[in-house]
Amino acid sequence: MNEPTPDILQKTCLYDSHVALGARMSPFAGFMMPIQYTSIIEEHNAVRQAAGMFDVSHMGEIFIDGPEAEAFINHIFTNEIRGFEPGKVLYGMMCYPDGGVVDDLLVYREFAPESFLLVVNAANIAKDYDWILAQAKANPLSGKPFDCRIVNASPEWGQIAVQGPDAEKVVVEVLGLKEAPALQFYTFCDASWGGSRLILSRTGYTGEDGFELYTTLEGTREIWDILLKAGVPPCGLGCRDTLRFEAGLPLYGDELSPEISPVMAGLGMFCKFDKEFIGKDALLAQKAGELDKKLVGIELEDNAVPRAGYPVETPEGAEVGVVTTGYHSISLDKSICFALVGKEFSALDTPLSVRIRKKVFPGKVVKKRFYQTNYKK
Amino acid sequence: MSKILEGLLYSESHEWVKVEGGIAVIGVTDFAQSEMGDITYVDAPEEGDEIEKGEEFGALESVKASSDLYAPVSGKVVEVNEEIVDSPELVNEDAYAAWIIKVEMSDPSELESLMDAAAYKASIE
Numbered sequence: 231m232n233e234p235t236p237d238i239l240q241k242t243c244l245y246d247s248h249v250a251l252g253a254r255m256s257p258f259a260g261f262m263m264p265i266q267y268t269s270i271i272e273e274h275n276a277v278r279q280a281a282g283m284f285d286v287s288h289m290g291e292i293f294i295d296g297p298e299a300e301a302f303i304n305h306i307f308t309n310e311i312r313g314f315e316p317g318k319v320l321y322g323m324m325c326y327p328d329g330g331v332v333d334d335l336l337v338y339r340e341f342a343p344e345s346f347l348l349v350v351n352a353a354n355i356a357k358d359y360d361w362i363l364a365q366a367k368a369n370p371l372s373g374k375p376f377d378c379r380i381v382n383a384s385p386e387w388g389q390i391a392v393q394g395p396d397a398e399k400v401v402v403e404v405l406g407l408k409e410a411p412a413l414q415f416y417t418f419c420d421a422s423w424g425g426s427r428l429i430l431s432r433t434g435y436t437g438e439d440g441f442e443l444y445t446t447l448e449g450t451r452e453i454w455d456i457l458l459k460a461g462v463p464p465c466g467l468g469c470r471d472t473l474r475f476e477a478g479l480p481l482y483g484d485e486l487s488p489e490i491s492p493v494m495a496g497l498g499m500f501c502k503f504d505k506e507f508i509g510k511d512a513l514l515a516q517k518a519g520e521l522d523k524k525l526v527g528i529e530l531e532d533n534a535v536p537r538a539g540y541p542v543e544t545p546e547g548a549e550v551g552v553v554t555t556g557y558h559s560i561s562l563d564k565s566i567c568f569a570l571v572g573k574e575f576s577a578l579d580t581p582l583s584v585r586i587r588k589k590v591f592p593g594k595v596v597k598k599r600f601y602q603t604n605y606k607k
Numbered sequence: 608m609s610k611i612l613e614g615l616l617y618s619e620s621h622e623w624v625k626v627e628g629g630i631a632v633i634g635v636t637d638f639a640q641s642e643m644g645d646i647t648y649v650d651a652p653e654e655g656d657e658i659e660k661g662e663e664f665g666a667l668e669s670v671k672a673s674s675d676l677y678a679p680v681s682g683k684v685v686e687v688n689e690e691i692v693d694s695p696e697l698v699n700e701d702a703y704a705a706w707i708i709k710v711e712m713s714d715p716s717e718l719e720s721l722m723d724a725a726a727y728k729a730s731i732e
Contacts (some may be wrong), residue, residue: 236619468644468671533648535668557670558647565648574647587650587666587673 242287243388243447245456251464258420258450259353261288264466274288274472274560276527277436281394282465283457286442287450290355291387292362294380295345298369299547303346304511306365306508307337308492308501316341319416322500324361325509329516333358334480334497335432338418344378347429351482365508388450389550392462393440393473395604401430401441404460408585410441423449431539433472437477437603475555476562478527484538484554485525485568493517494570495525496598524576525554527600528584529566530593535559536567543583543590548576553584559600565591566600576602608635609638609731612703616718617727620681623703624721631680634706635667635698638731646695649659656684658710660717665707667698680704680717682710 239262248255253264254382264285266273276282294303302411309322316339324332333354338347351367352356359382364377392400403412407430409419418431436442443453458464480486485495490503491509493516501513530536536556541549556567567584575582580595611617616624621639625632631731640646648668658678665676686709691697698705714717722730 265671266644269645500679534650535648535673537673558668560670587663587675589650 231350240288242285243450244285244287247451247458248285248464251302251441252301253464253466256467258467259288259351261352263288265328265462266468267271267464270466270468270472271480271560271579272389272429272468273463275468276463277394277465277473278561279394281392281396281400281440282392282463283454284391284465284467284470285389287388287447288352288389289389290350290352290358290382290384290438291444292348292350292355292359293345293381293383294348294362294378295340295342296376297344299344299346299378301369302366302378303337303377304505304507305370306362307335308507308509308513309337310502310505311337311339311346312505317417317419319418319431321416323486324358325491325507326488327509327512328493329493329509329512331482331486331491332361332488334482334486338429339430341420352395354482357384358428370506376423386447387444388447389440389442389444390450390453390457391434391436391440391456391463393436394438397438398606400457400462401443404457404462405443413441413606415439415607425451432606435479436473436475437479437601439604439606445552453526469560471555472557472560475557475568476559476566476601477603478597478601480525480568481555490523490525490570491516493521494523509575521573523551523570524573525568525570525583525598526576527566527584527596527598528569528593529564529596529600530584531589532591533565534586534589534591535565536569536586536591541585542569542571543585545581545583545592547590550582556584564600566596567599609636609641610703611637611724611728613724615686616679616721616723617730618677618712619730620677620679620722622677622679622700624679624718625706626715626718629712629715630685631682631712632706633708633710635676636727637702639674640699640702643667643674645670645671649692649695649698649703649707651687651692652684654694656686658682658708660714667695669700676707678710679721680710681714682712684708685711695722706718
């Protein structure tokens with residue numbers, strides 16, 4: 231996601247290590263982050279074929295607990311958290327009343343009663359926290375504030391993602407976290423590191439099996455150094471984007487935004503319409519047909535690379551959409567992209583072209599999950 | 608440290624030129640390939656195309672970004688290196704062996720505006 235560079239860029243607790251490793255650093259979501267250490271292709275392939283690790287300490291952690299925490303989160307979150315057990319993780323969005331997206335996030339139901347963790351995008355931490363606080367002031371049923379406590383603990387938590395088919399082996403053998411094999415994808419457990427809490431979560435953003443480890447800043451630095459010494463390759467945000475893209479996963483700012491709703495993005499399955507939540511009516515109307523655009527996958531016949539912002543055209547040359555993310559896919563060796571196009575052009579196999587510089591490259595609509603994911607069910 | 612070859616001429620937009628009589632052999636510098644990272648696609652002009660000094664004549668695509676190529680001299684494209692179109696990674700392996708196009712120069716005096724190795728070295732430091 232491109233955004234203006236803020237005057238003061240934050241650093242994660244692993245910043246010094248990135249610099250010492252010679253990473254190419256770049257501003258992302260208000261943080262100075264590593265884009266690549268050696269090469270995006272090498273790091274991408276390490277995650278697909280073995281394991282790699284990412285500093286994702288920039289992500290935000292917001293804890294919500296209290297008697298009305300569940301009711302409150304269910305009011306602001308598109309997915310259904312009632313009946314969802316401790317130790318489970320759920321993906322969904324927070325929407326504005328018009329169906330636009332405040333953020334996409336993970337909700338963890340903690341083992342402590344009435345307690346939840348929301349993991350949000352780095353670029354949106356302040357916006358999300360303000361949004362959540364504002365919504366908590368009025369329960370639409372009672373008119374009173376929701377009875378819950380909301381804490382933005384983002385600065386106190388580091389996070390490392392270990393991703394790839396060998397991730398479980400790494401987490402067990404290198405870090406001694408024997409709890410890992412029992413976890414299924416989208417579940418977590420509480421472990422400890424140096425006497426502090428460590429949240430071991432079988433989640434990720436790569437299309438591979440993997441874990442996300444949340445702990446103190448000090449613990450995060452220790453774990454990172456142990457993994458480095460064990461030869462686990464550090465991987466930058468460059469390949470994090472190519473990996474998530476191939477797996478059909480959206481990035482807030484590109485595929486979801488205040489203008490791109492979950493229904494437009496094809497993520498309606500994460501919105502549960504048999505409950506009340508902010509944005510429900512607008513999203514229902516979009517589902518019922520009040521929708522002009524849809525996010526699709528497009529595969530080109532040529533190797534030219536479609537990039538965000540390039541126009542999408544019909545074979546007759548009419549402009550009907552725009553690319554949101556595109557790459558020459560590293561794992562598939564094809565040029566593919568996500569594009570937001572007129573709804574009438576969203577059916578599979580519809581011929582669509584992308585204008586790349588002065589030339590037009592023909593292609594067709596394909597499924598957005600370009601790469602077969604390998605999660606532990 | 609980026610490699611810079613003596614005897615070549617360089618543009619501010621990081622193309623190199625090797626002069627062979629009236630022909631300019633054009634590629635991108637080692638500095639440019641290193642800044643771009645893994646190159647995955649070469650968008651080259653066609654044989655017979657006319658290119659104009661300072662104008663875009665194609666692009667290199669890396670995983671993350673696209674970088675336009677600017678003509679260091681004007682003239683007619685007489686040959687395109689099909690080998691690097693098929694294997695763009697050759698540009699990363701040796702940017703000075705991986706020429707992109709050969710151009711029959713229409714105005715060889717344009718070469719005077721290009722930098723020599725020492726000046727180019729100073730410009731990227």
